[in-house]
Amino acid sequence: MNKTESRNVKDEFESPDLYLLDDLLTEEHKLIRSSVRTFVKKEITPNIEHWAENNHFPKEIVKKFGEIGAFGPTIPIEYGGGGLDYISYGLIMQEIERGDSGMRSTASVQGSLVMFPIYKFGSEKQKRKYLPKLASGEFLGCFGLTEPDHGSNPSGMTTNFKDMEDHYLLNGAKMWISNAPQADIAVVWAKNEAGRIHGLIVEKGMEGFTTPETHGKWSLRASCTGELVFDNVKIPKENLLPGKSGLGAPMNCLDSARFGIAWGAIGAAMDCYYSARRYATQRIQFGKPIASFQLVQKKLAEMLTEITKAQLLNWKLGKMMDEGKATTVQISVAKRNAVETALNIAREARQIHGAMGITGEFPMMRHMMNLESVITYEGTHDIHLLILGNEITGIPAFK
Structure with missing residues (x-):
């Protein structure tokens, strides 16, 4: 281990609790927090400065997050989630971001922006196919909403898809997408021919789908960021999220x-x-x-x-x-x-x-x-x- 890698190995963090908020937490909440805090002290703190300095995303952390239940903790157990409440989810995110915001971004994108829409708006087949693999960390996902010319105004998006009878044809681009370069699937928001926004699941390896990495970041250097580019990508009709449309x-x-x-x-x-x-x-x-x-x-x-x-x-x-x-x-x-x-x-x-x-x-x-x-x-x-x-x-x- 070199000098950079050995920094902050000894993590003696103690959480401030001036107003005795622990009295408001259940024993399960405290156990979850303690478990994730231990994980951060062991897996993130000893390495994070090295990762950040070298603009390195540790892909191995994905499966480790899956093992501790950091992905989709509020998703029901039957789909691989933790079946936990939102305070548990909050405590998990709090502990991971104490380690690093980029690490928390990796986890929260997976849970809130990939697993959540599939669970909330997906078909039963989509839930069974994707959620367990996302929960375990076998799959990494990303969320495609922001575009080069549409950030705070997502309704102006130009990414679109056309109905080609036996499939959809997706074109456009998304930018500043966390997890994109390493993602196995992307939940992408695009307009149909009537201008209505829908979610589609795009899988790594689909012809015409590329994920160029964003370089030169001075922020979130331990997470991976990139673009999503769609050039006549054929999307199976079963990959459309059927539960809800619109912004x-x-x-x-x-x-x-x-x-x-x-x-x-x-x-x-x-x-x-x-x-x-x-x-x-x-x-x-x-x-x-x-x-x-x-x-x-x-x-x-x-x-x-x-x-x-x-x-x-x-x-x-x-x-x-x-x-x-x-x-x-x-x-x-x-x-x-x-x-x-x-x-x-x-x-x-x-x-x-x-x-x-x-x-x-x-x-x-x-x-x-x-x-x-x-x-x-x-x-x-x-x-x-x-x-x-x-x-x-x-x-x-x-x-």
């Missing part, structure tokens, strides 16, 4: 994914806070630990306050998700709050570490770069603000 279908998937992000981003925030607190008690300046200085204590106090507020918000959202009461607006607020909180904490934690904070010896710069993607994808920070603005005023400012 509401992919938006429903994004609600599930944004919920996972809300929990995940706070995992990154916790990691930065823990590192800053520990460093501040050990770093000596002017003859005493920098934790003894008022401005450092102010930073740490504000970090813990914001983490606690986000934890409470996420827990309440999880309860509403389990009860089927959570709205798109409520999910949007939690996603926006969590990512902004995490980014601010990462920056403050970096300052506490001084020059050491820009090195791979500590996680803040990696988290910070990752979160710059998380604040943009699955609804930009400003779009989420306008979703709430629309709820308040009844006037959609983004149209």
Whole structure:
């Protein structure tokens, strides 16, 4: 093991819980969290700086995620999922993103954006064919919605398919797609000849389907990102998701994914806070630990306050998700709050570490770069603000 690979091997993370949120969790919740935390300490923390520095996606992590139940934890057991509640899902995403946002992206795309639409909108045959393999990590999937010219405005998509009687013919392109270069299947959203949006399952190896990798990323470097290009791809008619059409279908998937992000981003925030607190008690300046200085204590106090507020918000959202009461607006607020909180904490934690904070010896710069993607994808920070603005005023400012 070289110097880069040996960084952060000893992971002694302790989760902050100022308001005794553990009292709100079941024993099963705590067991799930403990199991995933142990997995992160063993499989991700010792390697993540090496992976990030080398822009390397560890394909072997996919089956390992499957083994611990990180893929589709809310999907029923009969289809290979965990049959768990949404708070369990949130805790899993929180622990994985404490390790790295790119790792959490891999897991949440698989569960919320690939397995969820197949389970929610797919035929029984599609569920039986794909979900168990996705849950186990035998298959890796991706979600094709964003296009080169249509990001925040997905309704303007130009990717389309035509009915050729015995099959569909798919043309177009998607961009900024997590998991794309390594994906075995893609859930792709495209317009039919009437302009109606539908989901189709596109399989690796179909003629005319390519997945060029995106290079030069300074963010999410341990995950793989690419394009989906469709050049007269013949799609079997049985690969159309029959359960729902229209823009509401992919938006429903994004609600599930944004919920996972809300929990995940706070995992990154916790990691930065823990590192800053520990460093501040050990770093000596002017003859005493920098934790003894008022401005450092102010930073740490504000970090813990914001983490606690986000934890409470996420827990309440999880309860509403389990009860089927959570709205798109409520999910949007939690996603926006969590990512902004995490980014601010990462920056403050970096300052506490001084020059050491820009090195791979500590996680803040990696988290910070990752979160710059998380604040943009699955609804930009400003779009989420306008979703709430629309709820308040009844006037959609983004149209």
